[in-house]
Amino acid sequence: MNHDDLNLWSGQKSGRLVADLADVSKRYGYKLILRNFSMRLVRGDRLALVGPNGVGKTTLLRILTGAETPDSGTVKLGTGLDMAVFDQNRSALDPELSLWESLTGSAEMRVSGRADQVMVRGQPRHVVGYLKEFLFSEAQARAPVKSLSGGERARLLLARLMAQPSNLLVLDEPTNDLDIETLDLLQELISDYDGTVIVVSHDRDFLDRVATVTVAMEGGGQAVIYAGGWSDYQAQRRENRAGERATDKPKPAKSAPKQAEKAPDGLTFTEAHRLKELPGVIARLEAEIAKLTELLSDPDLFTREPVKFRKATDALVERQAALAQAEEDWLTLEDKASAAP
Ligand SMILES: Nc1ncnc2c1ncn2[C@@H]1O[C@H](COP(=O)(O)OP(=O)(O)OP(=O)(O)O)[C@@H](O)[C@H]1O
Ligand SMILES: [Mg+2]
CATH class of the missing domain: 3.40.50.300 (P-loop containing nucleotide triphosphate hydrolases)
Known part of the structure; x- marks a missing residue:
């Protein structure tokens, strides 16, 4: 890492x-x-x-x-x-707002002091440019949400969803009444x-x-x-x-391939021991990461205590790497254990 x-x-x-x-x-x-x-x-x-x-x-x-x-x-x-969630009810849009306002009016997407910009995954973008990426025309930007078809509303929701930083995308029936072009886009x-x-x-x-x-x-x-x-x-x-x-x-x-599934080799003693202790290791690392993240969420820490900030940052990187490794090991060993007869 x-x-x-x-x-x-x-x-x-x-x-x-x-x-x-x-x-x-x-x-x-x-x-x-x-x-x-x-x-x-x-x-x-x-x-x-x-x-x-x-x-x-x-x-x-x-x-x-x-x-x-x-x-x-x-x-x-x-x-x-x-998580970024597209819910089946599509209830998140206000029909009276324009497309433009639906993006710039959301707290997560607002760029302070810039009414024509939106924040897209941490980067400011021009609102019309971003709408165009989602197949809306410049003229549509000022139209109200209530004038949109069901498929267009879904497209607008997707635009909002994809602007959010996320690593788990949850889409509950996003494809209902989407046209071919939007399906391709999605x-x-x-x-x-x-x-x-x-x-x-x-x-x-x-x-x-x-x-x-x-x-x-x-x-x-x-x-x-x-x-x-x-x-x-x-x-x-x-x-x-x-x-x-x-x-x-x-x-x-x-x-795993059929042969591996049937392989009689279970876990070695060392592996079995590691598999047993991993949940504890993972829980400890998760707790440490939560603590460090909380510590680093203090916006003044860097100026107030630069050495502590640096140490916490290094520690966080190290714990995250260790956690990723522990999870990887756990998955590998679990697979191996469950493949054994
Ligand atoms: N909170 C709840 N309390 C009681 N029953 C519920 C609840 N949530 C869902 N159900 C019922 O459970 C069943 C499954 O609902 P769910 O919404 O998970 O199905 P679905 O496969 O997503 O359906 P659809 O294709 O219509 O979206 C339904 O009969 C629903 O009425
Ligand atoms: Mg459902």
């Missing part, structure tokens, strides 16, 4: 682990949403959630991001997560995005183009993990049906 990774002011990288769900179950009244569902999301994944209306996609998305708690099982969220935004993406969509072609892993919610608490997008899901499902009847045990998203 180099010093560039220590950027407290704009998009900071999250830890390698983004979310780890173990044996998660959730129901609303009589409706079973998830039964003993386990999955791990790591930095850089593009996760698609698919399934019929009302099956529980939004609920799973909320569990994955810590907005909802399961009835049983555990959810571990990664460190340093900075696909590009997602592939250029330097972080993790969770997306709910019914657009199969779109999912084929963006997803690296798919969770198919099939009703009755059943959710199955497939590598790849929609077509991969269909193909793998056919395969499963042809063979044994698919069980509700989710498969590892990135399963």
Whole structure:
């Protein structure tokens, strides 16, 4: 890890682990949403959630991001997560404001003293230029939000969302009533995005183009993990049906090649010991990082105590590197342990 990774002011990288769900179950009244569902999301994944209306996609998305708690099982969220959320209700826009005001009026995007500029991931940009990137014309900039079509509103929300520094992009049905051009734009935004993406969509072609892993919610608490997008899901499902009847045990998203899976080698004693102590190590590092971050959030520290500031900065960089390594080791060892018979 180099010093560039220590950027407290704009998009900071999250830890390698983004979310780890173990044996998660959730129901609303009589409706079973998830039964003993386990999955791990790591930095850089593009996760698609698919399934019929009302099956529980939004609920799973909320569990994955810590907005909802399961009835049983555990959810571990990664460190340093900075979320940008596109919610299904698109409720965040004020219909009376102009497009221009919708951007410059938001507290996070305002550039003080410059009514024609907006802050885009820490960089000031001209508001019309930025709107054009999202396929709006100069004339539209002054039009009210209420004059926009559903697809155009979604596009404006995306413009706001992508301006925010973030490392976890959460998109709940962003593709509903988007035109082809906006779908292409969204696909590009997602592939250029330097972080993790969770997306709910019914657009199969779109999912084929963006997803690296798919969770198919099939009703009755059943959710199955497939590598790849929609077509991969269909193909793998056919395969499963042809063979044994698919069980509700989710498969590892990135399963090792068949041979490695069957390899009889478990963990060595040293590795087993390391795996056992890693959760403690990770918790300690996380606590230290939280403390240092808090210390460094004091804007006067640098002028008041430059030596302390420097020491804290160095310590933070060092702890973040150690944490990344510990998480990496934990993931590797967990994979190895679960691949063993
Ligand atoms: N807070 C809640 N309290 C009670 N029931 C809920 C709650 N949230 C969701 N539900 C119910 O759980 C089920 C799953 O809802 P969820 O919104 O997760 O589904 P979804 O797959 O996202 O649906 P859609 O495709 O319509 O967006 C629905 O029957 C919904 O009514
Ligand atoms: Mg939903």
